[in-house]
Amino acid sequence: MPEPAPSIQTTGSPSAARAWHGRCDAPDCLHCESRSTSVCSAIDDADLGRLVSSVVRMTVPPGCEFVEDGAEATDFFNVTRGTVKLFKLLPDGRRQITGFAGPGDFIGLAGAQTYGFGAEAADLVSLCRFSRRRLTRLLDDFPAFERRLLAEASAELIAAQNRMLLLGRKTARERVATFLMERMARCGNGADIALPMTRADIGDYLGLTIETVSRTFSALRKEGLLADAGPRDVRVLSVPRLRRMAEGEDL
Amino acid sequence: MPEPAPSIQTTGSPSAARAWHGRCDAPDCLHCESRSTSVCSAIDDADLGRLVSSVVRMTVPPGCEFVEDGAEATDFFNVTRGTVKLFKLLPDGRRQITGFAGPGDFIGLAGAQTYGFGAEAADLVSLCRFSRRRLTRLLDDFPAFERRLLAEASAELIAAQNRMLLLGRKTARERVATFLMERMARCGNGADIALPMTRADIGDYLGLTIETVSRTFSALRKEGLLADAGPRDVRVLSVPRLRRMAEGEDL
DNA sequence: CGCTGTCTTGAGAGTCCTCAACCGTGGTGG
DNA sequence: CCACCACGGTTGAGGACTCTCAAGACAGCG
Numbered sequence: 001m002p003e004p005a006p007s008i009q010t011t012g013s014p015s016a017a018r019a020w021h022g023r024c025d026a027p028d029c030l031h032c033e034s035r036s037t038s039v040c041s042a043i044d045d046a047d048l049g050r051l052v053s054s055v056v057r058m059t060v061p062p063g064c065e066f067v068e069d070g071a072e073a074t075d076f077f078n079v080t081r082g083t084v085k086l087f088k089l090l091p092d093g094r095r096q097i098t099g100f101a102g103p104g105d106f107i108g109l110a111g112a113q114t115y116g117f118g119a120e121a122a123d124l125v126s127l128c129r130f131s132r133r134r135l136t137r138l139l140d141d142f143p144a145f146e147r148r149l150l151a152e153a154s155a156e157l158i159a160a161q162n163r164m165l166l167l168g169r170k171t172a173r174e175r176v177a178t179f180l181m182e183r184m185a186r187c188g189n190g191a192d193i194a195l196p197m198t199r200a201d202i203g204d205y206l207g208l209t210i211e212t213v214s215r216t217f218s219a220l221r222k223e224g225l226l227a228d229a230g231p232r233d234v235r236v237l238s239v240p241r242l243r244r245m246a247e248g249e250d251l
Numbered sequence: 252m253p254e255p256a257p258s259i260q261t262t263g264s265p266s267a268a269r270a271w272h273g274r275c276d277a278p279d280c281l282h283c284e285s286r287s288t289s290v291c292s293a294i295d296d297a298d299l300g301r302l303v304s305s306v307v308r309m310t311v312p313p314g315c316e317f318v319e320d321g322a323e324a325t326d327f328f329n330v331t332r333g334t335v336k337l338f339k340l341l342p343d344g345r346r347q348i349t350g351f352a353g354p355g356d357f358i359g360l361a362g363a364q365t366y367g368f369g370a371e372a373a374d375l376v377s378l379c380r381f382s383r384r385r386l387t388r389l390l391d392d393f394p395a396f397e398r399r400l401l402a403e404a405s406a407e408l409i410a411a412q413n414r415m416l417l418l419g420r421k422t423a424r425e426r427v428a429t430f431l432m433e434r435m436a437r438c439g440n441g442a443d444i445a446l447p448m449t450r451a452d453i454g455d456y457l458g459l460t461i462e463t464v465s466r467t468f469s470a471l472r473k474e475g476l477l478a479d480a481g482p483r484d485v486r487v488l489s490v491p492r493l494r495r496m497a498e499g500e501d502l
Numbered sequence: 503c504g505c506t507g508t509c510t511t512g513a514g515a516g517t518c519c520t521c522a523a524c525c526g527t528g529g530t531g532g
Numbered sequence: 533c534c535a536c537c538a539c540g541g542t543t544g545a546g547g548a549c550t551c552t553c554a555a556g557a558c559a560g561c562g
Binding site: 460 | 517518519520527
């Protein structure tokens with residue numbers, strides 16, 4: 001934990017927000033970058049006024065932990081920019097990253113009174129914040145919104161089961177290959193993949209150590225499956241082989 | 252796969268059902284064993300007629316795989332008795348059990364058109380089956396039902412995150428200890444725990460091999476944390492120590 | 503230019519897996 | 533009736549994959 005975890009910036013505290021964001025946007029749901037992909041797509045343009053009044057837009061600097069495991073679950077979030085790390089900790093510091101949330105992803109499906117996980121910005125992140133009460137009212141008034149949230153939760157549940165298969169039964173190579181396939185899907189299925197997280201993050205995501213992640217990347221490079229494509233990007237040279245490796249039909 | 256996977260018995264085929272169940276109950280939601288704990292509790296007694304007409308009651312013998320991974324998701328299930336194994340497979344046969352569903356648990360939250368997992372009865376299981384279409388109609392007509400389903404999904408998501416922490420970061424001892432604590436909670440928090448699953452199932456649930464599970468049980472017995480309490484039951488002799496071990500504050 | 507943080511690579515160790523043998527139980531059929 | 537087999541569980545020996553510890557390269561930044 002190197003950084004002193006800079007505080008959260010919101011539209012509610014304009015001066016502080018300026019320090020980070022340069023300027024302080026009022027929420028503009030109609031022209032939101034994530035309008036079409038997020039849960040908000042379940043609400044018609046005509047009803048967006050209700051949404052705008054329920055939301056606070058925030059900008060969060062890298063390293064900032066804006067959800068703390070065990071804290072009271074007062075708010076829910078929608079990511080509109082950047083990447084968020086969701087994680088759980090053991091008392092001795094071991095960490096498991098349970099997911100990376102990107103633009104359009106909803107954070108905070110807890111049900112319980114307290115969060116069951118922590119959340120930290122991996123890079124510069126923009127969020128929409130809903131208070132628990134306002135969200136409940138939105139659910140009451142917009143059944144489609146609730147339906148969409150249920151669909152979201154179901155999809156996440158499926159993803160979680162895939163992650164369990166990975167963590168419980170896949171080898172290091174298979175894990176890294178799966179991770180790269182996942183990233184590819186998120187980066188538009190091009191061969192070039194952005195990795196906005198550190199090796200430590202990847203390791204904690206895949207249940208491996210930094211060193212094993214690094215060694216596995218090196219091995220894949222040596223085998224001609226992977227190439228560097230920038231300081232924080234890699235290029236997949238053989239998608240089919242990588243896919244087969246991810247599925248466990250190892251070579 | 253030793254058994255020829257006996258076919259599913261439903262109230263729709265009474266004679267076959269008799270072969271397993273002895274008799275063939277029509278669904279009686281009002282007096283259901285799981286009335287209070289399942290998602291059905293979100294529907295008032297007065298509206299139970301709608302529920303009864305949407306449900307088929309089934310009895311499934313041990314070893315029967317009644318949901319196949321990748322198959323079209325036509326039905327949803329509610330467990331009323333017994334234990335169901337939910338799992339995912341790799342092509343070479345490696346298996347990860349993603350959860351054990353017991354009485355009151357809902358199976359099938361997929362969202363997608365196809366199941367993302369398989370389901371198999373661990374012992375003699377009773378189920379209520381909803382067709383996808385009927386369930387959708389129930390959701391439309393009973394908002395409380397949908398709300399309850401969302402809560403269920405959220406709770407499962409939290410559980411899934413805990414399982415990721417276990418699979419990614421816990422040692423074999425910690426995994427087994429966590430498993431026992433989970434089982435204890437499910438068996439009413441008494442010191443005696445029922446284990447209706449085999450060592451292979453436990454291993455596939457915890458991301459370990461049969462042998463490691465067996466060895467770990469033996470070690471815990473030798474250390475005085477555990478004792479046999481029947482052919483398929485164990486007794487926890489020191490709940491606090493087991494809990495500490497499960498949390499990762501290992502000894 | 504030194505500092506810090508990230509990444510890489512190597513050597514050795516450790517946990518868990520693989521392979522194998524053995525035990526006890528329950529069902530089956532000669 | 534009992535030998536026989538299938539199955540689940542236990543235990544041992546050896547091996548493998550990944551982790552731990554350590555050192556060094558590199559980039560960003562004060």
